[in-house]
Amino acid sequence: QVQLVESGGGLVQAGGSLRLSCEASGGTFSSYAMGWFRQAPGKEREFVAAMSRSGAGTAYADSVKGRFTISRDNAKNTVHLQMNSLKPEDTADYYCAAKRKVYTVRANDYEYWGQGTQVTVSS
Numbered sequence: 001q002v003q004l005v006e007s008g009g010g011l012v013q014a015g016g017s018l019r020l021s022c023e024a025s026g027g028t029f030s031s032y033a034m035g036w037f038r039q040a041p042g043k044e045r046e047f048v049a050a051m052s053r054s055g056a057g058t059a060y061a062d063s064v065k066g067r068f069t070i071s072r073d074n075a076k077n078t079v080h081l082q083m084n085s086l087k088p089e090d091t092a093d094y095y096c097a098a099k100r101k102v103y104t105v106r107a108n109d110y111e112y113w114g115q116g117t118q119v120t121v122s123s
Contacts (some may be wrong), residue, residue: 002027002112004096009117012086016121020081022096022114029077030054033103035110036070036081038092038119048094049081050103059105064090086121093118 008020020036035050049070050059058070067086072079079096094117097110104110 002032002098004098004112004114006094006096006114006117009094009119011120011122014086014088014121014123016086017082017084018086018119020083020094020096020117020119022079022081024077024079024098027098030074032098032100032112034070034072034079035097035099035103035105035107036079036094037097037107037110038090038094039116040092043092045095045107047105047107050105051079052103053101057103059103061105083119086119088121088123091119091121 003026004024006022036048037045038048039045047061051070055072067084069082096114098112099110
């Protein structure tokens with residue numbers, strides 16, 4: 001059983017930056033592909049970014065490509081999401097998720113989820 005805990009959310013002005021972190025415990029972190037998803041009020045959860053077990057492979061939603069960067073440190077059991085040039089439409093609860101083997105962009109494929117961290121971008 002893998003436990004995931006996100007941190008780093010907060011309130012930021014449009015154009016600003018935030019760095020989200022997700023710390024994993026209870027499993028072999030390098031065995032899991034990692035993903036970030038977000039859910040805005042009244043909307044469905046959507047894919048943001050994902051990374052392979054080794055870190056060599058990544059995927060991004062078109063809406064964040066060029067602004068967000070996913071990274072991981074397998075030695076520290078952490079995955080990060082660096083968010084730059086934030087926009088009000090990035091406001092959401094952000095969740096990290098883990099799945100065995102290959103990363104995907106589908107939330108239903110992920111087995112383990114954190115509790116989420118809130119990001120609010122003011123205009």
